[in-house]
Amino acid sequence: DVEIVVYGVFSEHASSDAYLALPTDVLGTEYHAACITIRRNWAEEGFNDMPSEFAVVGVTDGTTVTIEPSHAVTFGGTNYAAGQAFSVALDRFETLQVQETEDLTGSTITSTHPVSVLSGNVFTVIGNNQQGSGDYVVEMIPPVDTWGKEFVTVPLEIRTAGDLFRVIAARDNTHVDVTNENSRTMNAGEWWEFNVPSTEYRHITSDEPVLLVQ
Numbered sequence: 001d002v003e004i005v006v007y008g009v010f011s012e013h014a015s016s017d018a019y020l021a022l023p024t025d026v027l028g029t030e031y032h033a034a035c036i037t038i039r040r041n042w043a044e045e046g047f048n049d050m051p052s053e054f055a056v057v058g059v060t061d062g063t064t065v066t067i068e069p070s071h072a073v074t075f076g077g078t079n080y081a082a083g084q085a086f087s088v089a090l091d092r093f094e095t096l097q098v099q100e101t102e103d104l105t106g107s108t109i110t111s112t113h114p115v116s117v118l119s120g121n122v123f124t125v126i127g128n129n130q131q132g133s134g135d136y137v138v139e140m141i142p143p144v145d146t147w148g149k150e151f152v153t154v155p156l157e158i159r160t161a162g163d164l165f166r167v168i169a170a171r172d173n174t175h176v177d178v179t180n181e182n183s184r185t186m187n188a189g190e191w192w193e194f195n196v197p198s199t200e201y202r203h204i205t206s207d208e209p210v211l212l213v214q
Contacts, residue, residue, distance in 0.1 A: 006112025010136050015123065019140045024059055027114035032189055033070075033107040033167050034213045036137055039124040049101040050162075054119035056109055058090030062115040065090055070189060072103035078169040090115070106168060106189035117141045126164055139213070144170045147209035153202040162199050166202060166213050167192045186210075 006021040017189065040186035056065050068086045073080050075098055082088050088096050089110075098104065099122070106150055109117055114162050120138035147170060169186035176192060177183045179202045182191055204212060 005151040006135075008138075008140075010081065010138060012136075015134070015136045017120070017136050017138050019118065019138050022116060022140050024114065026142075026146065027059060028106075028145050029114055030144040030170070031109040031112045031143070032113075032140050032144070032211065033104050033109065033115040033117070034139060034166065034168060034171060035103050035105045035119055035125050036121050036126055036166075037103055038101055038121070039134055042119050045061050048104065050121065050123040051099040051101045052097040052104045052119075052121045052124075053095045053097060054104060054109070054117060055095055056088075056090065057116040057118075058092055058094045058113075059115055060113040061091045061112055063090045063115060064088070065096065065111045065115060068108040068189075069098065069100070069101055070104055070106040073098055073100045073104075075170055079138075079179040092214065105166065105191050108189055114143075142211070144209060144211075147211050149209060151212045153196055153204070153205040153212075153214075155196070155198045155200065162195050162197045163214055164193065164195050165202070167206075168213070169175065169208065170210065171208040173179060174206055174210060176204065176206045176210060179203045 007018055009018040033054040064087055066085055066087045068083055071082050118140050123134055123136055125134040168191045170188055172187040176184045181194055
């Protein structure tokens with residue numbers, strides 16, 4: 001067998017995004033969704049409260065997936081409160097999708113066998129006080145057992161508007177330090193968003209594994 005690289009691309013008029021597909025041998029059984037702030041009431045584009053979302057893909061028959069949403073959601077016709085766990089059975093190649101008009105970042109997904117998880121937003125504007133053009137947002141999320149404790153951000157040479165980052169914690173009482181920011185202690189599923197000027201770097205460290213997304 002020859003190893004390959006796979007990526008997915010979403011593209012339609014004036015909106016696109018892409019993600020690197022993770023191979024099955026690096027998938028895991030614990031994830032936290034990474035989404036972004038909901039863009040509200042965009043009347044000029046005909047959009048209103050476009051949802052954030054995440055999807056789970058089964059790899060092995062007989063997999064039970066348990067979800068603890070960070071906000072109240074409706075799934076399969078049933079309403080679940082924030083933090084109220086519910087379970088779904090997935091076989092190989094079966095999928096589930098959760099959408100909500102609140103930011104689902106930090107929602108917990110666990111499973112009895114490895115699964116893949118994708119999350120993002122149907123359409124939103126990132127940064128710039130949510131003014132200007134927007135896009136569909138998607139990323140394939142790495143499992144918690146691959147997260148790290150040290151990161152460095154690097155500015156893009158021609159960018160001037162700065163970059164928005166989020167740190168997501170997987171464990172309670174996670175202490176996070178960011179250059180030029182006040183330290184924070186975060187619990188599992190909590191996230192910290194900060195904007196980095198285009199002329200600056202940031203060094204992020206933690207005492208428990210975290211996920212850094214941009």
